[in-house]
Amino acid sequence: MRPCLFERRLPPLPRWPAGRVLASGGGDILLSQQPKRSFILGVDRRKELLPPSSRSNSEGTIRLLPIQEQRLQTTNKWRRREYSSSSSSAASTASNNNNGGALPSGGGGGRTKSTTVNSTKVVTTTDLEKRIAAIPIERYRNFCIVAHIDHGKSTLSDRLLEHTGTISASDGNKQILDKLDVERERGITVKAQTCTMIYRYAHDGHDYLLHLVDTPGHVDFRAEVTRSYASCGGALLLVDASQGVQAQTVANFHLAFAEGLTLVPVINKIDLESADVGRALEQIEVAFELDPTKAVKVSAKTGVGINGILPAVIQNIPPPVGDPNKPLRMLLVDSWYDTFRGVVLLVRVFDGQVRAGDKLVSFATGNQYTVGEVGIQYPNQVPQTTIRAGQVGYIFFNPGMKRIQDAKIGDTFTNVGCEGVVEPYPGFEEPKPMVFVAAFPTDQSHYQKLADSIGQLVLNDRSVTLQKDSSEALGAGWRLGFLGSLHCSVFQDRLRQEHGADVIITEPSVPTKLEYADGTELVITNPAEFPEPSEDHRMRSAKIFEPVVRATVALPEDYYGKVIELLEAARGTNEGIEFFGNQVIMKYEIPAASLVDDLFGKLKGATKGYATLDYEDAGWRESDLVKLNLLVNKVAVDAIARIVHRSQAVRLGRAWVEKFKQHVSRQMFEIIIQAQAGRQIVARETLKPFRKDVLAKLHASDISRRRKLLERQKEGRKKLRAVGNVVIEQSSFQKFLSK
Numbered sequence: 001m002r003p004c005l006f007e008r009r010l011p012p013l014p015r016w017p018a019g020r021v022l023a024s025g026g027g028d029i030l031l032s033q034q035p036k037r038s039f040i041l042g043v044d045r046r047k048e049l050l051p052p053s054s055r056s057n058s059e060g061t062i063r064l065l066p067i068q069e070q071r072l073q074t075t076n077k078w079r080r081r082e083y084s085s086s087s088s089s090a091a092s093t094a095s096n097n098n099n100g101g102a103l104p105s106g107g108g109g110g111r112t113k114s115t116t117v118n119s120t121k122v123v124t125t126t127d128l129e130k131r132i133a134a135i136p137i138e139r140y141r142n143f144c145i146v147a148h149i150d151h152g153k154s155t156l157s158d159r160l161l162e163h164t165g166t167i168s169a170s171d172g173n174k175q176i177l178d179k180l181d182v183e184r185e186r187g188i189t190v191k192a193q194t195c196t197m198i199y200r201y202a203h204d205g206h207d208y209l210l211h212l213v214d215t216p217g218h219v220d221f222r223a224e225v226t227r228s229y230a231s232c233g234g235a236l237l238l239v240d241a242s243q244g245v246q247a248q249t250v251a252n253f254h255l256a257f258a259e260g261l262t263l264v265p266v267i268n269k270i271d272l273e274s275a276d277v278g279r280a281l282e283q284i285e286v287a288f289e290l291d292p293t294k295a296v297k298v299s300a301k302t303g304v305g306i307n308g309i310l311p312a313v314i315q316n317i318p319p320p321v322g323d324p325n326k327p328l329r330m331l332l333v334d335s336w337y338d339t340f341r342g343v344v345l346l347v348r349v350f351d352g353q354v355r356a357g358d359k360l361v362s363f364a365t366g367n368q369y370t371v372g373e374v375g376i377q378y379p380n381q382v383p384q385t386t387i388r389a390g391q392v393g394y395i396f397f398n399p400g401m402k403r404i405q406d407a408k409i410g411d412t413f414t415n416v417g418c419e420g421v422v423e424p425y426p427g428f429e430e431p432k433p434m435v436f437v438a439a440f441p442t443d444q445s446h447y448q449k450l451a452d453s454i455g456q457l458v459l460n461d462r463s464v465t466l467q468k469d470s471s472e473a474l475g476a477g478w479r480l481g482f483l484g485s486l487h488c489s490v491f492q493d494r495l496r497q498e499h500g501a502d503v504i505i506t507e508p509s510v511p512t513k514l515e516y517a518d519g520t521e522l523v524i525t526n527p528a529e530f531p532e533p534s535e536d537h538r539m540r541s542a543k544i545f546e547p548v549v550r551a552t553v554a555l556p557e558d559y560y561g562k563v564i565e566l567l568e569a570a571r572g573t574n575e576g577i578e579f580f581g582n583q584v585i586m587k588y589e590i591p592a593a594s595l596v597d598d599l600f601g602k603l604k605g606a607t608k609g610y611a612t613l614d615y616e617d618a619g620w621r622e623s624d625l626v627k628l629n630l631l632v633n634k635v636a637v638d639a640i641a642r643i644v645h646r647s648q649a650v651r652l653g654r655a656w657v658e659k660f661k662q663h664v665s666r667q668m669f670e671i672i673i674q675a676q677a678g679r680q681i682v683a684r685e686t687l688k689p690f691r692k693d694v695l696a697k698l699h700a701s702d703i704s705r706r707r708k709l710l711e712r713q714k715e716g717r718k719k720l721r722a723v724g725n726v727v728i729e730q731s732s733f734q735k736f737l738s739k
């Protein structure tokens with residue numbers, strides 16, 4: 001094994017006190033920087049499906065698309081281009097690439113699988129297989145790119161895929177590994193994506209098998225990052241030269257370091273006028289003790305310096321360790337659902353090899369399966385005869401795995417009969433949702449359609465929790481749990497974009513924990529279920545807890561004062577402040593509820609967009625919380641209830657009643673809108689009724705008749721109010737709940 005470039009020295013952890021020394025010996029120190037929560041996200045890999053005209057062959061390489069996939073492919077130019085790019089890329093590889101990514105132009109003998117699009121031969125699996133088979137494990141490198149959000153991971157991935165000839169530059173591909181519509185629209189990576197590349201290293205003239213993982217930068221998708229590490233031996237730590245080290249650079253560095261990954265620093269965006277390469281180099285040295293002279297300086301956009309990256313990967317990142325002749329030891333890294341194949345698994349093979357027809361057993365479920373197909377992401381799925389120790393690839397079973405729940409991320413598979421001799425991988429922590437919303441169809445007759453759409457999305461995003469819910473005001477719906485606000489908003493976007501769903505989503509809330517005097521604990525995710533002391537006498541002595549996070553905020557020194565004010569207002573507790581250069585890094589413990597209440601947006605606003613934020617779960621903190629209800633004519637609207645800190649109840653209650661009044665239309669009788677915190681009414685608005693002019697036809701002097709008519713009108717209104725039948729249209733709730 002090659003020596004690691006960067007010695008595992010203790011980084012300046014006292015300044016980033018998120019880590020814990022677990023063990024130390026021989027100068028090596030292991031740090032536990034694992035976040036307390038880890039998430040499981042599925043992958044949408046619709047793009048791998050080929051055009052509808054293509055029929056499945058016996059090898060299963062070309063498949064007929066389901067109706068919805070066809071709709072998506074024909075409406076989304078990217079998906080069409082992805083298909084043709086991957087196909088033409090392989091073809092162009094053969095002709096264009098002199099870096100070593102090329103398939104040998106003469107097809108090999110033996111079994112040859114090929115896919116065709118418009119009669120053009122695009123991939124010859126056998127050629128690719130032969131070339132891969134000739135590469136020993138010592139020449140494998142599995143690595144990922146970690147960085148702060150928007151520092152250029154996906155752009156750099158594109159350049160590396162082009163550089164190795166895996167895709168063609170001439171296709172004008174942009175962010176080929178960002179496959180979801182929402183990823184392209186928002187310019188963020190939500191799913192970790194993987195791709196195998198073959199690179200001929202000019203220095204020794206050999207082929208290297210590289211496995212690249214493009215990871216999401218946003219903290220909500222951190223689980224994607226941590227899971228990716230399980231299949232990698234190293235990481236490119238990418239820093240934007242114009243922004244320098246940011247909050248998620250720090251967080252991702254610690255995660256990667258704790259996993260024992262070898263880090264290769266890369267300074268990106270050197271083409272920008274505002275680039276300050278010197279500052280970025282100094283920061284990585286001070287903050288991470290990485291050797292600045294080893295950093296590769298690139299512009300992922302223009303391609304300048306890209307040539308230096310893969311040699312640095314080969315020289316510094318160690319190859320995977322594994323024995324292809326041992327019994328199979330295979331880790332399940334990710335999974336997604338395919339209508340035809342059943343559950344498809346992304347796996348990392350540690351020992352042994354896996355091929356179609358093998359009988360495997362899962363350590364987690366004990367279920368046995370027969371392998372239907374194995375292959376690699378290149379960048380689309382390309383079937384192979386075998387995937388060996390050290391490789392990352394996909395497999396699916398025949399008959400297919402039916403339930404996505406049976407694919408437990410972090411599970412180990414081995415050959416049937418080898419359970420006793422193979423040590424299973426320790427696995428990953430289960431995801432823990434932080435943000436909950438309720439979703440209702442705008443029209444109850446569309447309930448089933450919305451149920452199907454949500455069901456499909458949840459199938460491929462395992463970190464979403466789902467349970468049925470109902471509200472008197474909004475009818476039947478669901479309660480959904482997400483890893484964070486961005487995760488929640490991405491899910492909503494996908495629901496609307498990919499399924500055209502018309503849906504009312506309530507305000508996001510965080511869970512609350514009750515600890516009764518007898519020691520029993522109850523975690524409440526639906527605020528409407530928060531018991532009032534009048535309903536549950538145990539509440540009088542119960543302790544109430546809210547979830548808190550440990551936040552890292554990075555910002556230029558100029559905004560220091562403003563940000564402290566903001567964090568204090570968000571009920572944050574200072575845990576440490578560190579200055580380096582003109583950059584400040586603050587550690588704060590903050591209630592998760594403040595985070596959900598758009599703390600990030602407020603931070604950006606206060607710092608002209610310069611502040612960056614990262615956080616990790618920090619458990620529960622006792623707090624003075626109260627249930628805030630919106631009452632309409634004394635009846636609580638369950639879907640709108642929230643658990644808030646007592647200090648915020650009046651301000652929020654006032655805002656609620658004012659906003660609700662704007663969206664409710666006047667009725668024949670008075671509507672009283674109130675906000676109630678615990679047992680106390682904290683705000684009130686009254687919506688006056690329409691007044692029918694009952695006196696219109698009356699002679700002005702008929703006073704007793706006049707009084708009688710007005711009395712009768714008053715009585716009529718009272719009766720209406722007594723039955724409490726205030727009819728509030730769905731649209732009022734929709735407008736109230738929309739920002």
Ligand SMILES: Nc1nc2c(ncn2[C@@H]2O[C@H](COP(=O)(O)OP(=O)(O)OP(=O)(O)O)[C@@H](O)[C@H]2O)c(=O)[nH]1
Binds near residue numbers: 148153270300301
């Ligand atoms: N000028 C310049 N812009 C770049 C460079 N690399 C990336 N960008 C731009 O920076 C923006 C973010 O790039 P991405 O590749 O999406 O960043 P990312 O790190 O993958 O983003 P997330 O996946 O959301 O974390 C895009 O507008 C890119 O075009 C570069 O070298 N120079």
